[in-house]
Amino acid sequence: MSLADDLVKKAESRDVLFGIIGLGYVGLPLAVELAKAGYRVLGFDVSERVVEGLNKGVSHVKDISDTQLRDILKTGRFSATTDGSRLREADAISICVPTPLSKFKDPDVSYIVAATETVKKVLRPGQAIILESTTYPGTTREIMLPLLEATGLKVGVDFFLSFSPERVDPGNAVYQTKNTPKVVGGITADCLRVVCALYQPAIDTLVPVSTTEAAELVKLLENTFRSVNIGLANEMAIVCDKLGVDVWEVIDAAATKPFGFMKFTPGPGLGGHCIPIDPHYLAWKMRGLNYKTRFIDLAGELNTEMPVFWVRKVGDALNQLGKAVRGSTVLILGVAYKKDIEDLRESPALDIIRLLEQQGATVSYHDPYVPSFKEDGHAYASVPLTADTVKAADCVMVVTDHSSLDYDLIRTHARCIVDTRNALARTQGR
Ligand SMILES: NC(=O)c1ccc[n+]([C@@H]2O[C@H](COP(=O)([O-])OP(=O)(O)OC[C@H]3O[C@@H](n4cnc5c(N)ncnc54)[C@H](O)[C@@H]3O)[C@@H](O)[C@H]2O)c1
Numbered sequence: 095m096s097l098a099d100d101l102v103k104k105a106e107s108r109d110v111l112f113g114i115i116g117l118g119y120v121g122l123p124l125a126v127e128l129a130k131a132g133y134r135v136l137g138f139d140v141s142e143r144v145v146e147g148l149n150k151g152v153s154h155v156k157d158i159s160d161t162q163l164r165d166i167l168k169t170g171r172f173s174a175t176t177d178g179s180r181l182r183e184a185d186a187i188s189i190c191v192p193t194p195l196s197k198f199k200d201p202d203v204s205y206i207v208a209a210t211e212t213v214k215k216v217l218r219p220g221q222a223i224i225l226e227s228t229t230y231p232g233t234t235r236e237i238m239l240p241l242l243e244a245t246g247l248k249v250g251v252d253f254f255l256s257f258s259p260e261r262v263d264p265g266n267a268v269y270q271t272k273n274t275p276k277v278v279g280g281i282t283a284d285c286l287r288v289v290c291a292l293y294q295p296a297i298d299t300l301v302p303v304s305t306t307e308a309a310e311l312v313k314l315l316e317n318t319f320r321s322v323n324i325g326l327a328n329e330m331a332i333v334c335d336k337l338g339v340d341v342w343e344v345i346d347a348a349a350t351k352p353f354g355f356m357k358f359t360p361g362p363g364l365g366g367h368c369i370p371i372d373p374h375y376l377a378w379k380m381r382g383l384n385y386k387t388r389f390i391d392l393a394g395e396l397n398t399e400m401p402v403f404w405v406r407k408v409g410d411a412l413n414q415l416g417k418a419v420r421g422s423t424v425l426i427l428g429v430a431y432k433k434d435i436e437d438l439r440e441s442p443a444l445d446i447i448r449l450l451e452q453q454g455a456t457v458s459y460h461d462p463y464v465p466s467f468k469e470d471g472h473a474y475a476s477v478p479l480t481a482d483t484v485k486a487a488d489c490v491m492v493v494t495d496h497s498s499l500d501y502d503l504i505r506t507h508a509r510c511i512v513d514t515r516n517a518l519a520r521t522q523g524r
Contacts, residue, residue: 097220098254098284102291104185108132110292113184115209117144117174119367119437120226120260121190122155123271126162129171130272131296137174138181138212148174156436156463157264182216186292189213190226190260194371201230201375203237210241217245222254222288225306228313228372230379233257234306235281250282256289257306259313265435275299279309317372318390323358324369325393328400331360335403342516362493362514363400363442365431370397370440401445404514408450408489411510417488420454425487427479427504428494429461433515436463443493444469458487462498481507492517 095103104110110133114125117139129135139145147154151164166172181187191205206227213223223242225234234257239249249255258278262271276297280286290300303309327345334341341360349357364370373390380387409419429443430436438444447457448470458477466475477483479500484490484507492504495517504511505518513519 096284097252098250098288100220101185101222101254101288105288105291105295108295110134110185111136111183112292113138113181113187115139115178115181115187115189115212116191116205116227117141117148118190118192119155119157119264120262121188122148122153122158123262124188124190124226124260125172126158126166127271127296129166129169133171133296135172136180136184137172138176138178139174140176142176145174145176157262157270178212179216181213182218184216184221186222186224187213188224188226188258192367193227193229193375194367195374199374200378203229203233206233206237207241210238214241214245217242217247217253219247219252222256222285222292224256224258224289224292226258226260228259228317228368228375229310230314230375231307231310232379233310239281250284254280254282254285254288255306256280256285257309258289258293259309261313261316264437265432272296273298275301277301277303277309277312279303279306281306311376314372314376317368318376318393320358321364321369321373321397322389322393323356324361324364325396327358327360328363328396328403332403335407342519359516360514361400361442362404362446364397365439365441365443366437367439370394401442401449404491404493404512405446405449405453407512408455408491409453411512412489415488415510418454419450421456422488423456423458423486424450425477425483425490426457426459427461427490427492427499428496429459429464429467430494430496433495434463434497438464438467441494446491446493447474458483460499461494462496479503484508495520 112128112133112135114121114137117137125135125137151160151167153160153163189209191209194202196202247253256278258276261274278289278300280289286302290302293300331341348355377387377390412419412422429441430438431441450457460479461476484504489510490504490508492513492515495515501518501521
């Protein structure tokens with residue numbers, strides 16, 4: 095029996111130890127799903143805080159409750175470690191480490207390289223390695239494969255290497271790791287066969303593609319599609335503002351067309367670890383091939399300029415009250431990058447706060463999910479949302495439309511409102 099057949103058989107009988115490298119927003123939900131499917135799971139993270147918390151049943155990821163984590167811990171099928179050498183025990187290893195941008199907006203694949211080095215030290219015949227981190231086409235074959243084959247082991251024969259992009263949407267109540275179809279691509283046909291067998295018990299639908307490059311590009315197409323369409327919605331917001339037309343009315347009416355239109359909405363700009371970052375991975379790769387990705391660049395430009403547009407709207411609104419931005423107080427509602435989550439990464443609220451402060455405003459914020467944060471050496475703490483805090487502000491600005499905000503209270507007491515999400519109109523009379 096080949097090592098591939100052996101792994102497929104092990105997967106069928108759930109006699110597999112799954113290693114997960116990186117236990118964040120992506121790695122932890124995947125670990126929980128694999129353990130629920132009956133696999134034993136060993137999570138490895140460089141953060142002692144994360145590992146300690148998880149082993150005590152304390153989840154740092156909102157989509158995984160402490161109860162869910164404790165249920166898995168009780169089965170004895172999940173544990174976490176900071177000891178990378180223990181991954182030698184694993185039959186399969188999924189890599190879920192960050193892929194940020196460098197200061198110059200180039201891909202930073204150093205976490206992927208570090209995780210691959212960890213795997214390289216423990217690689218043995220009969221292991222499957224799966225990269226989950228979003229990255230540019232070619233990463234799995236050009237960066238990971240040579241490092242792993244430097245051990246003398248051969249891909250498709252001794253070990254199996256694949257790419258399978260994670261599609262988790264934090265805060266999504268309907269689609270989670272298990273019921274979101276999962277794309278998989280292998281370096282060889284046996285790599286693909288093995289990864290399908292391994293993930294099949296934990297994921298409802300697998301979508302095999304022919305190469306790792308195709309799988310890498312699927313994820314970038316999905317996120318570029320969002321960035322470009324949000325860019326178009328943001329441009330419509332600017333167009334409508336200049337024409338004196340309500341952009342939300344236009345979008346809602348257009349969305350009644352039952353075919354050929356997909357609704358995207360404008361807002362304060364992009365945030366999170368995916369949409370503002372991933373398209374740059376593709377743009378960078380294509381620059382190296384002498385091709386300029388124009389849609390990506392234009393959408394990036396439009397979306398990045400939205401905080402400036404909205405700060406100008408605050409200036410206009412204050413002007414109506416006979417006030418200047420300098421010396422005014424602005425209460426920001428919601429600083430997380432999207433509603434009902436606690437993630438601040440790349441949040442446009444941070445740009446908005448910086449721009450308002452640069453213009454001399456005094457800024458406070460309320461966010462039920464973000465009690466405090468630090469930015470540019472300043473420490474900020476969420477103020478309570480009360481009639482008094484709302485009345486005290488010269489301008490209230492809705493940046494993130496969390497469902498639990500008391501919009502009636504804001505409507506009743508705010509002296510002036512700038513609503514980047516149309517949240518007040520949407521919740522009127524709710
Ligand atoms: N967050 C999302 O919504 C989302 C959705 C789809 C895809 N992704 C992609 O998934 C990947 C992971 O994102 P995330 O949001 O889970 O990141 P995260 O920051 O939440 O988690 C990453 C974890 O990896 C750990 N880590 C870093 N380097 C490590 C190493 N060398 N060895 C072991 N552990 C290491 C960190 O300590 C952290 O706990 C990224 O490529 C991201 O683009 C994220």
